[in-house]
Amino acid sequence: MDLFEKTGKIALGSRLRFMASNITEEAAKIYELYGADFSPKWFPVFFVLSEGGSKTITEIAEEIGHSQPSVTKIIKEMTTAGLVKDNQQSNDKRRNIAILTEKGKELSENIKIQCIDVDHAIDEMIDEATHNLWEALAEWEHLFEQKSLLSRVREQKKARESKNVKIVDYNPKYQSAFKALNEEWISTYFEMEDADYKALDNPDEYILNKGGKILVALYNEEPLGVCALIKMDDPGYDFELAKMAVSPKAQGKNIGWLLGQAIISKAKESGASKIYLESNTILKPAINLYYKLGFQKVSGRSTPYQRCNIQMELNVKN
Structure with missing residues (x-):
């Protein structure tokens, strides 16, 4: 994109958001391709529930790095779609838990097949690319954990x-x-x-x-x-x-x-x-x-x- 060639690295966030937006649009079409009535933004919560069974909102939020209000909103949307049962009582009466419904479990099995094809497609792109984006993202996430971009910019300014x-x-x-x-x-x-x-x-x-x-x-x-x-x-x-x-x-x-x-x-x-x-x-x-x-x-x-x-x-x- 010409804009990013002009702005250079200072538009890193905008470029990542642009790429994320494109990937999200593609993901929605991929779910349609496999006949899944599913929103891409649900995937992290859905994955955690499909792998770990019942979870509290707090546990899900901590595991995927989202805020509790964000997870609560997604759980409500997935409940409306019939994929999740919410407000299931735990041993601790003060905590509610979420769990996949039978429909959700069935969709989980179908998505596993879809994921095989997606993995192969991404591997193909990695092979075609000069740099491995997946590994680079992991490395950059580690760098951000070590020192934030704000801290690095503050040091450069100083x-x-x-x-x-x-x-x-x-x-x-x-x-x-x-x-x-x-x-x-x-x-x-x-x-x-x-x-x-x-x-x-x-x-x-x-x-x-x-x-x-x-x-x-x-x-x-x-x-x-x-x-x-x-x-x-x-x-x-x-x-x-x-x-x-x-x-x-x-x-x-x-x-x-x-x-x-x-x-x-x-x-x-x-x-x-x-x-x-x-x-x-x-x-x-x-x-x-x-x-x-x-x-x-x-x-x-x-x-x-x-x-x-x-x-x-x-x-x-x-």
Whole structure:
């Protein structure tokens, strides 16, 4: 079809639906060919009942991967056609079961003969084709189970957009962004504290002049992320990773990950052995990022921040 040649792979779903529609139309004609008054959409439910005897709606839905309302509707249609008996009481009075009628069982035997011819016809098409569609479908189903198409597209989007992210050293012209980005997330979840104002109002005095580092993430030259290394006077740690902030409008662009990697590299270049950080578990994306960067939870240290309820460390010598 010319349309799919023009659209390419982005129309995969549409192409599969088009093929499924054609196959369904063909299937209806095949049932007519064998004298079966049968709708193709009934087949999964009919097959399960013909193979397994009586089943509850829930059992059928789980086995064929359909919703319970969908199965219920099909059962009602098949009951009207005289193929299924519904509302048969099970030992558990709260559950109703469905079972094939004598007419349904007779049709099942006839369909088995039909299936032999259909199998041979499909095998013939597979032999004529370059690729085995049946095996390919099984492989693709497995791939979807491993990772959804949405997840794969999200990763590609993040990878593409992250190419427009540039990590640069702090410059006084970024002071307002350094403060605004941090104020934004702190004020959203907590309250600004004295220690925040010290670092954000005077980054040169409080961070840089004491041997610390500040990095800025530019997305299309706009500062949308920041992160700092604060030099620590502590026998156990060289730096504290602090004041990491990413603008909400930059979420999904991998900026947090890129900043984290870059700031850790700065710590290594400075000869650091361990980095420390403080956060709050309400900030789940941030905590997940820290774990992804290699930080591990520690406890027992005093903190100037009321909002801190988790402390973490990273051994950068590993």
